[in-house]
Amino acid sequence: MASTTTATTKWWSGGKSPFNVEYGKLMMWYFLMSDAFTFGAFLIAYGTTRFSTNGWPDPNEVFKSFPFAPEGVHAPLVFVSIMTFILIISSVTMVLAVHAGHNMDRKGVVRNLILTIIGGAAFLGCQAWEWTHLYHEGAWWGSNPFLNHDGSVAISTNFTNFFFTITGFHGFHVLSGVVINIIMLIMTLNGVFDRRGHYLMIEKAGLYWHFVDLVWVFVFTCFYLI
């Protein structure tokens, strides 16, 4: 860079990346913007539908169960809080993996990637349990067994319709993230990034993983808290 630097570096004058990033990272950022619009459309559709529907189930009543707990236990939002915590911790380990990549520390990358994969898989496992549990309670696409806040019978099935569609779409993103991270792990173990001289791929996978995490915060808020 020294040769082109006079007073200030002319980032936009061509011959170099204006953001000092290679194209893959740029594409990842734009892809994430695009994906944000996908989720945004889903959540806005959910919001408008819920706003125009009389009566909606109470999340504290719907999400009150816990695995292996006795029947009839009342633990509202405890399980989903654990799920959320797991996912956020997996983001922390992902950051550590990216950081280790910056330092060309292969062992650190491997260790933290494995932890991230475990976190992602644990989240998916939790989601699978929750879905199965709700299914056994009679909830599915096109079927909503839950009473409204005020105790009346729900006329529309859109609570479960949106819940399964949007958490399913998010779960699919987590699954893709786990697969990507497994591929990254294999490539790291094979020394691909050491030969390349950089761990940029881990950074890009990290961007995706943090994005999926961030989306969960919104999904969590919309379905469990509000």
Add this chain to the structure above:
Amino acid sequence: MATEAVLQAHATHDVHGDHHHEHHHHETFITKYVFSQDHKMIAKQFLITGMVWAVLGGLMSVLFRFQLGYPDATYPWLEDLLGKWAEGGRITPAAYYALVTTHGTVLVFFVLTAGLSGTFANFLIPLQIGARDMASPFMNMLSYWFFLAASIVMLSSLFVETGPFSGGWTAYPPLSALGDASPGSKTGMDLWLISMALFVVSSLLGGLNYIATVLNMRTKGMSMTRMPLTIWALFFTAILGVLSFPVLFSGFILLIFDRNFGTSFYLSDIYLAGVEKALPNEGGSAILYQHLFWFLGHPEVYIILLPAMGMVSEILSVNSRKPIFGYMAMIGSLFAIAILAFLVWAHHMFVTGLNPFLGSIFVLLTLLIAVPSAIKVFNWLTTLWRGNIRFTPAMLFAIGFVSLFISGGLTGIWLGNSALDIHLHDTYFVIAHFHIVMGVASMFGMFAGIYHWYPKMYGRYLNNTMGYIHFWATLAGAYLIFWPMHYEGLAGMPRRYYDYSIWESFKQFAELNRFISTVAMIVFAVQLLFLFNFFYSIWKGRKVREQNPYNATTLEWTTPINPGHGNWVGEIPEVHRWAYDYGKDGKEFISQTTPIGADESSHH
């Protein structure tokens, strides 16, 4: 920083790449023409696939114009051609709606999106910014193959027993959500959705690539404000696509669940008369789909229009031998249009049950688009003003674009008013408006681009005489077809009807409808002349003998006449000035690669 070192490593690698390139030409037929990763070949693949669809889509319009022009005549050959879709020699209502729907879908998405920006973004971005190829040639190839897969699925929907989807290109539920609603809502709709989902993937892969290439791969000296306006337009087009198609995708996913998994996102209180069944769905809203659809649908209009605007700006300047008037204003107005594109979608929904107060905000935002549009029109006209104009076929099509954009744009001011829309919505006035301003105008932009860059694509010229016939017949035909539709629309003639002859109020238009249909057939026949010219000239056209046949300033004319994969032999040229130095300091033109002289005047 580690990344800087990495980027420098990339740069040195590229230098080696140049050297590496010259003796690396072991291309087989498969790698050169089929699974090509060369942006120029991928552009041609997009172009020719788009042309196939343009012929099919155009033929469909000719067929349904038959029905509209001659509603009570029967033609045995139609039955021979279409089988049960034209029983007794007359197109059936189901076939009519299938033809209208497929015509709209393929013209909007396959021809004017993939065929237009797929072709020219691929072809022009690397050549005009000075890059050897796209940022990711592999993703670029995938983008084409997803488009081809989408094409094949859409084509196959024409052959299923219940016919292709027939509920209009917008695919509004409940027609699109309920298989029992119409024959076309069954398998045809499933295939339509699969095809469109593949298309969204193709568009995303392409768009990400175009954005990354424009931002990252400009050659030395090619600052953003030295780029030709084509590149600016294609850049904004790609951003529009990347941000609006995902919303359509969400809408489609919800639609798929409504179709197949018993959900009620778009459905509520429906009684199906055909099968005498009341549906259990409650709480959904068909208007929700319309919002999601038009959040793509309106930017889509500009995805179609902006590439044409960019190419027209370039072609007008080259062939007027004058700098484009108001270069920065052109960029600013492109930017303004790109922003406004996302804020006006509900003007397609003024009468669907939208809150009228919300409608008035959308009226204001819609009419604001007139400002950047007018800036562009005046800049094109002032570019032509006192220019030393060369009336090549490309130039004629570019001027034709400006003419159509003005005529069609003015009626947009009518339709943008929610009060006028009460009368004008869903009439032939709307058909006239959007066909002129978006359909035909962008088609003209595409023709202008093909005629102008054909020598760069194939190393040969198109035949000019055929080009002139093609232009004048198409321009006259376009106005003769769509101008009268304004009168029909003002008289209240609704669109999408199968037969107008049974309404007393529209009997007066029988002759006019026949006239429009006749012109449509003639114009379609003239396009066959263009097709002949195109394919004949690939092999037999006059050879290009000079590197820069138009005396243009931009970088694509510094490549060899038949550039190989990698575009430039040796180093990529460095850029020293903007793309529009025509007639400066008494010089006819100055290439972008010429350094600024010591005594040169200071403008740019």
